[in-house]
Amino acid sequence: MSDKSELDDGASMTTRRRFLGSTAWMAGAIATGAGSWMIRPAWGATPIKVGIATDLTGAIGYAGNANANTAKLVMKEINGKGGILGRPIELYVEDTASNESTAVANVRKLIQRDKVDVVFGGITSSMRNAIKDVIVTRGRTLYVYPQLYEGKECTPYIFCTGPTPAQQCDEFIPWLMKNGGKRFALPSANYVWPHVLNQYARKVIEGNGGEVIFEEYYPLDQVEYSATVNKIMTNKVDVVFNTVIPPGVGPFFKQLYEAGFTKRGGRLSCVYYDENTLNINAPHEIEGLASCLDYFRAVTNDEPGSARIQAEYDKQFPGNIVFAAGSAATGMYRGLKLWEAAVMEARSVDREAVAKALDHARITEGPGGPAEMVPGKRHCKMRMYTAVAKQGTYEIVARSKGLVDPKEC
Amino acid sequence: MEAVVTAVFEVLNFGAIMVLVVLGLGVIAGMMGIFNFAHGEFVLLGAYTVYLFHTWALPIWLGMLVAPAVVAAVALVLERLVIRRFYAAPVIAMLGTYALGLAIRESVRGLIGGLYRAVPEPLPGSFDIGAIRIARWRLAIVVITTLVMVGSYLLLTRTGFGLRVRAALENPSLARASGISTDRVYAATFAFGAALAGLAGALVVPVFSLSADLGIRFLIQGFLAVMLGGVGSFEGSVVGAGVIGVMSAALPWAVAPVLADVLVFVIAVVLVRVWPRGFTAGRTV
Numbered sequence: 001m002s003d004k005s006e007l008d009d010g011a012s013m014t015t016r017r018r019f020l021g022s023t024a025w026m027a028g029a030i031a032t033g034a035g036s037w038m039i040r041p042a043w044g045a046t047p048i049k050v051g052i053a054t055d056l057t058g059a060i061g062y063a064g065n066a067n068a069n070t071a072k073l074v075m076k077e078i079n080g081k082g083g084i085l086g087r088p089i090e091l092y093v094e095d096t097a098s099n100e101s102t103a104v105a106n107v108r109k110l111i112q113r114d115k116v117d118v119v120f121g122g123i124t125s126s127m128r129n130a131i132k133d134v135i136v137t138r139g140r141t142l143y144v145y146p147q148l149y150e151g152k153e154c155t156p157y158i159f160c161t162g163p164t165p166a167q168q169c170d171e172f173i174p175w176l177m178k179n180g181g182k183r184f185a186l187p188s189a190n191y192v193w194p195h196v197l198n199q200y201a202r203k204v205i206e207g208n209g210g211e212v213i214f215e216e217y218y219p220l221d222q223v224e225y226s227a228t229v230n231k232i233m234t235n236k237v238d239v240v241f242n243t244v245i246p247p248g249v250g251p252f253f254k255q256l257y258e259a260g261f262t263k264r265g266g267r268l269s270c271v272y273y274d275e276n277t278l279n280i281n282a283p284h285e286i287e288g289l290a291s292c293l294d295y296f297r298a299v300t301n302d303e304p305g306s307a308r309i310q311a312e313y314d315k316q317f318p319g320n321i322v323f324a325a326g327s328a329a330t331g332m333y334r335g336l337k338l339w340e341a342a343v344m345e346a347r348s349v350d351r352e353a354v355a356k357a358l359d360h361a362r363i364t365e366g367p368g369g370p371a372e373m374v375p376g377k378r379h380c381k382m383r384m385y386t387a388v389a390k391q392g393t394y395e396i397v398a399r400s401k402g403l404v405d406p407k408e409c
Numbered sequence: 410m411e412a413v414v415t416a417v418f419e420v421l422n423f424g425a426i427m428v429l430v431v432l433g434l435g436v437i438a439g440m441m442g443i444f445n446f447a448h449g450e451f452v453l454l455g456a457y458t459v460y461l462f463h464t465w466a467l468p469i470w471l472g473m474l475v476a477p478a479v480v481a482a483v484a485l486v487l488e489r490l491v492i493r494r495f496y497a498a499p500v501i502a503m504l505g506t507y508a509l510g511l512a513i514r515e516s517v518r519g520l521i522g523g524l525y526r527a528v529p530e531p532l533p534g535s536f537d538i539g540a541i542r543i544a545r546w547r548l549a550i551v552v553i554t555t556l557v558m559v560g561s562y563l564l565l566t567r568t569g570f571g572l573r574v575r576a577a578l579e580n581p582s583l584a585r586a587s588g589i590s591t592d593r594v595y596a597a598t599f600a601f602g603a604a605l606a607g608l609a610g611a612l613v614v615p616v617f618s619l620s621a622d623l624g625i626r627f628l629i630q631g632f633l634a635v636m637l638g639g640v641g642s643f644e645g646s647v648v649g650a651g652v653i654g655v656m657s658a659a660l661p662w663a664v665a666p667v668l669a670d671v672l673v674f675v676i677a678v679v680l681v682r683v684w685p686r687g688f689t690a691g692r693t694v
Contacts, residue, residue: 059622062523190667218661219670221626223617226419227661230412246525247626250618258535258544280525280618320522 038114039072039091045083047090048349050075050336051116051141053107053131055123058098062276062320063123063327067146068093069317070329071120073309074336076316084343092116100130107131111139117349118142120335123328125149125192132158142351142358144339146331148272148293150196151379154409157355159373161338161380162331163294165200166407168271168384172292173204173241175386175398179290180267181238182210187228187252190217194243197271201241213237218244225252229259232266242270250280257285274326275394283392293325294334295368296387296394305365309333323367330367334380337363338373372403379406411540420658422547425554426613427654428647430627431634432561433605435646438635440565440578440598443492443502447510448631449624450517451603454480455610456528457517460619463528470531473611480607481600488599496595510625518621530615550612557608558647565643574598578641630657633677639687648688653677 040047052071055064071091079088092114096103103122110116111134119135119142122128128145135143136157145153148162176184184205188194194217202212213235216228225248232240240261244252253268262268270277273291300307313323323329342358343349362372369383381403387394434448445451455476462472487509495502530546537543565571576584577591577598585591610624617623630653638649656676660669681687 060523061518216666218666222661222666222670223626224419224423224658224661226416226423226658227666230415230419230662234412247617247620247622250525250527251616254616258547259542260535276524279527282527282529285527320524 037093039075039093045087047088048084048343049114049116050089050091051107051110051114051119051121052091052093053096053103053110053119053121054093055098055127056093056095060098060123060327063329064096064098065321066323066327066329067121067123067332069313069321070323070332071336073313073316074333074340077312078340084340085347096121096127096131100126103127103131104134107134111135111141116141118144118339118354120144120146120332120339123147128153128158140351142339142354144335146335147328148326148331150193151200151406151408152196154378156378157351159335159338159355159358159378159380160406160408161335161371162328163325163382163384164379164406164408165197167294167382167404168197168292169201169204170404170407171384171398171400172269172271172290172386173201173210174208175292176239176241176267176269176290177205177208177210179397180269181265183236183238184210184212185232185235185237185240186212186215186243187225187232187240188215188217188243189220189245189248191220197243198241205241218248220245220248222248223251225255228252229255229261232256232261233259237266239267239269242268243272245272246277246280249277253281253286253289257281262288272326273389274324275322276324276327278389278392278394283389286389287391289389290386290397291389291394292384292386293330294382294384295325295330296385296396297324298387298394298396299368299385301396303369305369306367308365309367325367334363334366334371334382337366338371338380370403374406377406377409379408381405414541416659416662418541418543418547420655420662422551423658424651424654425551426609426616427627427630427634427657428558428650429550429554429609429612430606431631431646431650431653432558433602433609434631435635435638435643435650436561436565436605437599437602439641439643439646440574440602441496441595442499442578442640443495443506443599444499444632445602446503446507446628447487447513448506448602448606449626449628450510450513451480451484451606452610452613452624452627453514453517453621454483455607456614456619456623457520457610458607459611459614460521460526460528468531469529469615473531473608476611477604477607480610481604484603485596485600488596492599493592493595514621514625521619521621523621526619528614528619546615550616553612557605561605562643570597630654630673633674637677637680637687639684642687645687652680 054067075089075091092110094106094110122131122145135141143158145160146162151164186198198215268289271292275297300310338361342354342361345357346353360375364370371380371382373380384400384404385396386398388397437443437445458476458479459472495505532545532549535542535544573589573594577594581591634649634653635646638645656673660672
């Protein structure tokens with residue numbers, strides 16, 4: 001642009017600059033404001049500060065928002081009864097944004113600025129590994145991790161309240177053999193959870209007289225599975241124990257369906273499948289898919305505690321952010337209630353005292369039923385349910401007799 | 410034998426999907442010299458349009474017809490407001506289009522709640538030829554891709570519009586001196602490329618399900634294809650896309666899938682080394 005025209009455009013330049021300035025300010029406000037908020041209780045006594053670090057935005061934002069909603073639900077419940085030890089709880093929510101480096105900076109805020117008494121959150125294992133040091137080692141704070149995962153997290157002061165491979169396989173795989181067959185295929189996404197879960201699943205399959213026909217790993221964004229489908233069809237595989245994740249899982253299941261896998265009696269199974277993932281495929285494409293989790297919406301039909309929680313959640317958060325097990329929302333609920341029980345017993349929020357009480361904490365009501373921590377293991381015993389997809393919803397086909405042991409640490 | 414035929418069909422099918430997705434990218438990169446990083450999001454918008462028709466209980470095929478027009482209209486607005494300022498600075502154009510893409514992608518993510526949504530195909534089911542099972546919709550994609558490819562080629566080589574597009578690319582000042590409004594030609598070309606992206610999104614969404622990251626999945630491979638084929642030519646992009654698509658689908662039949670993913674890029678780099686200016690260097694449309 002020449003000098004002259006710049007002079008001529010003087011007026012419009014100023015407004016443009018002003019416009020840029022104001023949008024930059026707005027962008028800044030959105031960037032720092034929206035991802036970080038605090039919910040104060042209504043009354044006075046010094047509140048207990050609870051930090052929630054979860055993925056409110058980014059690829060798994062749907063799960064993070066369900067976690068934040070669940071935390072709000074439990075906070076309301078606890079404060080409605082008069083708080084814990086006469087003190088209300090106050091939520092500090094930080095966005096981990098499905099991005100580990102953003103997360104570390106935001107979680108540091110929880111620890112250093114807000115000085116929270118406990119942190120709940122993280123969904124993926126990579127997220128847990130990124131933030132745990134900030135919370136537990138340098139932050140000297142208690143950390144509760146709510147998601148189903150591959151196990152092996154035995155760091156002191158980290159308590160896991162989601163299902164482990166043992167909980168998802170021990171009863172499920174024998175069921176699959178009875179209701180599918182003995183020849184298994186393990187198609188998997190190439191990251192830590194499938195690798196470690198498959199190790200365990202293979203042990204259970206072979207221990208029960210089954211056979212793993214192939215175990216194969218794919219790049220996380222692969223969407224073309226014709227070679228895999230062909231291998232499954234020509235090797236007469238009975239059960240596909242899938243750990244391929246979105247975006248690949250949709251086209252993979254579709255190609256399997258088109259090849260006629262379920263039509264010839266094959267059984268599809270996937271242990272992270274919950275109400276959120278049901279929509280990835282058309283219902284007829286995954287008819288008969290089996291999953292094993294700590295909670296399904298169908299459990300509410302005959303478990304009054306779960307029904308009450310589900311109804312309360314739906315009332316407070318109508319819309320498409322649903323309360324589901326695969327996105328850690330159930331683990332979040334369980335974790336918060338176990339922690340509440342521990343603080344009541346410890347009569348303090350001191351890390352040592354709460355950790356000691358949380359080590360054997362138990363609750364009688366939670367999503368899917370009661371739950372209790374296994375002393376010395378920092379993992380949680382819970383009921384497990386096997387469900388099968390039927391015309392776009394789940395039907396419970398088997399349930400554990402009692403609480404299933406996580407067999408970790 | 411059956412396995413071989415099945416493999417050939419599946420590989421061809423993914424090759425066709427790749428060509429379909431890359432066509433629009435190739436037209437814009439080839440004819441205008443703009444590497445459109447929002448291309449994946451144009452694909453996404455096409456897919457989203459079909460999803461909207463599905464939720465409104467309107468016929469899916471109608472959505473597929475409307476999608477290219479919707480995406481072309483959006484692209485035209487973006488071209489007039491933003492893209493045309495970048496023609497002189499291709500690197501800044503990359504950043505600009507990337508930003509536009511990001512805005513579109515995150516908006517769609519918000520609209521669909523960050524989840525995956527199944528969209529049914531207009532031609533469901535599959536049929537058997539002997540022992541080989543072919544999915545109807547996948548076959549339809551191969552047929553439509555072929556038609557669109559031939560149609561686009563004819564449009565660019567045999568019509569007055571194509572001539573003006575090529576003139577505006579080859580020598581903009583001479584084209585303007587001859588009375589061609591290069592400004593308008595660029596706008597039309599950009600909209601045309603976007604319409605092709607919209608069509609691609611509309612056709613593939615039943616196969617891959619709708620998600621905000623639907624388009625970005627193909628972006629890197631798309632650029633690789635354009636590079637391989639040679640920037641500045643229509644056939645080049647098509648051939649490049651075909652090669653990349655066929656390699657991505659065929660290699661997992663032969664080697665471990667994780668290795669195949671890397672091999673596609675290694676082979677592509679080797680090919681670029683052998684033909685630095687692409688397969689069709691010197692012979693442009």
